[in-house]
Amino acid sequence: MVRALIISADGFEDIELLYPYYRLQELGIDVIIAAPQQGDIVGKVGYKVKASMSFKEAVKQDFDILVIPGGRAPERVRLEAEALEIVRRFFKEDKPVATICHGPQVLISAGVVRGRRLTSWWGIKDDVIAAGGIWIDSPAVVDGNLVSARYPPDEPEWMRSFIALLRERKIL
């Protein structure tokens, strides 16, 4: 079974976590949420979801797909060494990563942005550029293993592009 990992924390942008969470399940994918600690995390708007494992646990396991939602969560996720290790491994192994909004803050801290084409929430555009990224103002930017989007209205195109990548790479 294909396994996807969502890495997030309290303050996630609810619909940026829940849309890929349900969308990937719709494809028959096993979707696991990891957070700094195992247990409930609460979204910026108010949804509660269960993180079934901590980053410390997740880093020991293998996943096929990585999703990094936005909101205020990425500023918490980027402080966690194991979360950054997970991200680096996905990039090293060229495995699919989807991120949106403030999610690229985690990519910046993992040091995987240099030379990559990507987008993000406009408010962190300068950080993406300072980290060596090529920032593009588009609903969904695909660059190799990475599919990025700016904000919730981009989600249809974000997931359409990401699922196309999964099919291209025979993960689905």
Next chain:
Amino acid sequence: MVRALIISADGFEDIELLYPYYRLQELGIDVIIAAPQQGDIVGKVGYKVKASMSFKEAVKQDFDILVIPGGRAPERVRLEAEALEIVRRFFKEDKPVATICHGPQVLISAGVVRGRRLTSWWGIKDDVIAAGGIWIDSPAVVDGNLVSARYPPDEPEWMRSFIALLRERKIL
């Protein structure tokens, strides 16, 4: 272009509106939200979405697909004559309708439940039965043009079944 109509109101269950809203857009469908009045409506959890038309306006137009999300909104939607007229027309014309959670409250008031197999949030099961419905405890119940689900965790199966119906009927 295929046109979908979402009928809702203040108090909608956020993810039950936003998931089909983005999911149908992902398929290239034009998705319109209608409410008692044109303008913003606010979800139970706190998301704000723009209803681009009132039910009075929507009833004058043609749509291919109808979605009725849950939350507290259906108790408001069911008070609106034009909303009920829209629902009745969808059933009369055997066009695809997706509903979830408290959404079937609108179906009850439209008088379209009798003899139909469907599911809903457990708390309104007895109302569905009293209205003549055959209530089934399953993540997604398909009966002709109608695809119903119980609550947010059913959404992957709900949309998978609904999109299968749209393909079967050559709407996609």
